[in-house]
Amino acid sequence: MLGKNEIVVVGAGVVGLTTAIRVQETGRHRVTVIAETFPTDPKTIKYTSHWAGAHLASGIGADATENRIGTETFRAIWEMSAPGSETEGCFLRVRQTQFYAEEQPEPHPLHIMPGFEYLPQSSLPKGFKSGIGFTTVDIDTPKYLNYLLARFLARGGSTIRGTVQHISQIIEGGPHVFSNPMGKSTGDTSPVDAVIVVVGGTQEPDDWHPVPRERTKLDTLTRAISCYPELVPAKSNVDSHQVSVDDILDLVIEDGCGLRPARKGGVRIEVELFEDAQRNRRVPVVHNYGHEGSGFEWSWGSAAMVLDLLNDALSIVPDSRN
Ligand SMILES: Cc1cc2nc3c(=O)[nH]c(=O)nc-3n(C[C@H](O)[C@H](O)[C@H](O)COP(=O)(O)OP(=O)(O)OC[C@H]3O[C@@H](n4cnc5c(N)ncnc54)[C@H](O)[C@@H]3O)c2cc1C
Structure with a gap:
């Protein structure tokens, strides 16, 4: 008690x-x-x-x-x-x-x-x-x-x-x-002792899906690099139209999804x-x-x-x- x-x-x-x-x-x-x-x-x-x-x-x-x-x-x-x-x-x-x-x-x-x-x-x-x-x-x-x-x-x-x-x-x-x-x-x-760039996320009411959806990830990354091409360091000096989502996929450390x-x-x-x-x-x-x-x-x-x-x-x- x-x-x-x-x-x-x-x-x-x-x-x-x-x-x-x-x-x-x-x-x-x-x-x-x-x-x-x-x-x-x-x-x-x-x-x-x-x-x-x-x-x-x-x-x-x-x-x-x-x-x-x-x-x-x-x-x-x-x-x-x-x-x-x-x-x-x-x-x-x-x-x-x-x-x-x-x-x-x-x-x-x-x-x-x-x-x-x-x-x-x-x-x-x-x-x-x-x-x-x-x-x-x-x-x-x-x-x-x-x-x-x-x-x-x-x-x-x-x-x-x-x-x-x-x-x-x-x-x-x-x-x-x-x-x-x-x-x-x-x-x-x-x-880990490194600076991590968090890209995202989304907020969906009543969505209980427990893992990241691939289409949401690709959409998020596409929109992020269009605003901020510096996310792909090798292309930081180029026009945002020259950066594609393929340039960033290898840099992704982890996909996250929380409720x-x-x-x-x-x-x-x-x-x-x-x-x-x-x-x-x-x-x-x-x-x-x-x-x-x-x-x-x-x-x-x-x-x-x-x-x-x-x-x-x-x-x-x-x-x-x-
Ligand atoms: C992608 C994402 C981005 C976010 N960004 C931000 C942000 O920028 N700023 C911000 O302030 N917040 C942010 N949040 C929200 C924030 O993460 C949550 O509001 C916060 O983590 C809630 O904390 P909590 O302790 O209530 O829940 P939790 O972290 O889920 O902890 C719940 C605890 O309760 C325990 N528990 C539950 N049920 C039981 C049970 N029946 N018996 C025993 N133990 C139990 C669990 O084991 C756990 O220890 C974000 C969330 C997500 C998913």
Whole structure:
């Protein structure tokens, strides 16, 4: 049975690990992560975080809550990506430009980004009415996920590999009803020391196909080299019409395909009280899932919201062990 200072997090993707760290670092709780898949495992369609680009920017938008979550996350990751910090190697700071077919609002939702500017009309490509520029961060996701796991473990966190079929299994049995520890990784997913160019991707609602489609890959590459022939280094000086998709196929390291965890109604961050089987106590369960295409850019902000909800819930629920 779970005590009040014992917290179980289900899931070891970017959302689960960040939440586990945020709760753990209060110093008030023992935290265990239960998951089917960990960052050290080979890539699988059952674990989205491995497949993300990942890029920060679109998580800051018009919605006030999303804005707060996105801004808090950006600040945390910007700090981690600072030159000279111990985590710098997980990130790449990049300059981003965005062109729009419409005029943009002032202030723009992204005005908080470092080096934000409205682009002069004279610099816009034909057909565009406005443009912005700012500096942001790309994440080397395998490296960053392993960093999160290492940070959690180094501070005394526990991991258990297991498949949770119903939350009541944890409420009644605690984390240790699941088959024991994380176990050995069977694949080598250690990050390589090279800069990788992520080309893509696509977003199709309700598409569960678990492997990349060849036609989507060819279409993506064709469109990418037409905008940016420099993707084929040997042809970087030639006109885009002289570059074909065949020039780039040999350079492709890996085709990736992940299932963004989207849900109708958007991300779910809320607390629910579950009764145990004997109905003699209530256990708070804080939901934090459905981050669709923004799990990295909402990770720290949503983990902070979870912590607030957890603290409020624990303050009103008696500990059956006391
Ligand atoms: C191509 C692509 C590009 C993307 N680009 C970006 C980007 O630029 N920026 C961005 O912020 N996001 C991006 N995303 C989205 C981002 O990857 C997801 O939002 C994020 O990975 C979701 O993280 P998660 O922890 O919720 O899920 P996951 O990474 O899928 O982790 C889920 C965890 O829960 C565990 N689990 C699930 N069910 C059970 C169970 N029953 N019992 C035990 N364990 C269980 C799994 O084993 C796993 O550990 C992209 C996604 C894709 C596919």
